[in-house]
Amino acid sequence: MNIFADFAERISAVVAALGLEPEAGALDLSRVTVEPPRDAAHGDLATNAAMVLSKQLKMKPRDLAEKIAEGLRSDSDVAAVDVAGPGFINIRVNPVVWSRVLGAVVSARQNFGRSARGQNTKVNVEYVSANPTGPMHVGHTRGAVVGDALANLLSFAGYDVTREYLINDAGSQIDVLAQSAYLRYLEALGEDIGEIPEGLYPGEYLIPVGQSLKEEFGASFKDKPEAERHAFLKDFTVSKMMEMIKADLDLLNVHHDVFYSEKSMHGEGKAIDLTLDSLRARDLVYQGTLPPPKGELPDDWEDREQTLFRSSNYGDDIDRPLVKSDGSYTYFAADVAYFKDKLDRGFKEMIFILGADHAGYVKRLEAVGRAVSGGSAEVICRLCQLVKLFRAGEPVKMSKRSGNFVTLRDVVEEVGRDPVRFMMLYRKNDAHLDFDFQKVTEQSKDNPVFYVQYGHARCKSVLRQAAEELGGLSVFPEGLRAADYALLEDEGEQNIIAKLAQWPRIVDGAAEAHEPHRVAFYLYELASALHGHWSKGKEKPQLRFINDKKPELTLARLALVYAVSQVIASGLKVLGVDAPEEMR
């Protein structure tokens, strides 16, 4: 139940009933909005309908507003309608509307706010896709959390979501990885390998890989022919790395549906070959030369003819190469084929959660989307900016050399999963993020994670207390449906209900904009409304939720508290954060 969408329909009906002739055929209602007014004194709902439609209907905004207002006044749910400013229509609804909202939450529980706007559209969210050459580090964390929460959000908003991870198991970095693992194998056999040579992966996480090679093959693996050995090592090491990465992701409660191997697309007659052939037939792939890159010229740059994709026809700055000088495919070629594969699997939206260092990649991905799908599917890229780590205000130093970086595991084990997830979502994805190890574990209102979770725990605490004091309340939550919500007349209570009523609207808006951070901010506001009202009970005991002299009022208030707990829990679930029964 979304009262904003509901009233938007009623307003459309009123406008239609006016019988006015639109200037150009059908009336365009797309710009009409119904929102909570910025200032609550203006009413419960506000619409810009008159201002947006005045031109089409050839009327002055204020005159049209008066007409629409007149029509709305006959609605039995409407208490008052005012026309204000340049033509705003402010609506105050009857208490029965708020009762309905509360009843809807109590009945739907954590399904309140679930939406059908996605209409089961097939959406693919690709996120993380970290190279399988080592453990996840903090840099990957934000993308993992944002992608996962976005997937949850879209699913809650009625989309058919697939969570996907592309394993980059085909590039030259995998050769290096295999060589590095081989050294660790020799080391496990007791050989002195000395320092890991420059250019190989020095991280200690490869030591167990060497160990398990030894356990499996003893010393015999050393004697296999080089080519056979190397091919096996690549697969073996990648699968070990993926095990490690999956374990890291599990710490964050991030789980993908599909792990797609880049390697599976390479090779004669495989996906990349086939895709490029089909694009060649459409003249999207051709042989040609590119102008030299701007800025600092690479040492080994030479002008040569190469295989190019016509991405510049689709909004990219230049055409992009598909084949390297050694004849193998570029990463971009794999991406083209990968997109085609997603298209063939029926996805209508391909969402990519990328690190900020991939900003330059967005245009060409979008170009691929337009060129390959012909507009039947959309590419949506979200960039995640860098996370800066702090400890009590001091920047945390880390060096990427020698494998000495802060890992995802370090962070989660130190501060816990919930603070990591929440804080990564408490910012727009394209804004820089400061993450302070100390602050996020504080149990105070300075810490938004705690503040929201505390709101939930407080609700649960009240409900526990009520069950104890009032004994016969074993019937709730079922019994709460029978409560008389009209008894909730206090401003603070109504303020909370109004916030609850916004939840479905927040879900739709956040899903449409692909911005899960809006959910985090909404939860903060809802928690704030609760905490604020709670404290009024300090000064005015008659406002406390439990009042043993007034069982009916208490029941209604418990319904309110229960509703808040359900919406907070449901919002936190979208974010992938726990809703604790009590804080400890």
Place this chain on the structure above:
RNA sequence: GCACCCGUAGCUCAGUUGGAUAGAGCGCUGCCCUCCGAAGGCAGAGGCCAUAGGUUCGAAUCCUAUCGGGUGCGCCA
């Protein structure tokens, strides 16, 4: 040089897709516990929304230019 992202309170950031008098938290100045969790709440001070034009009933939001910060710029993934 080009492309993309970002410039909002002293600091860190929201801003309902173009709406009314621009909002939070931190920090600062003061208040509020005989009490369902003070692990909280209330109030005050603090703004040329980087700058200059434009679009319209109306701009922090859209367009153009400028300034400032970040990122990237065949054959790395």
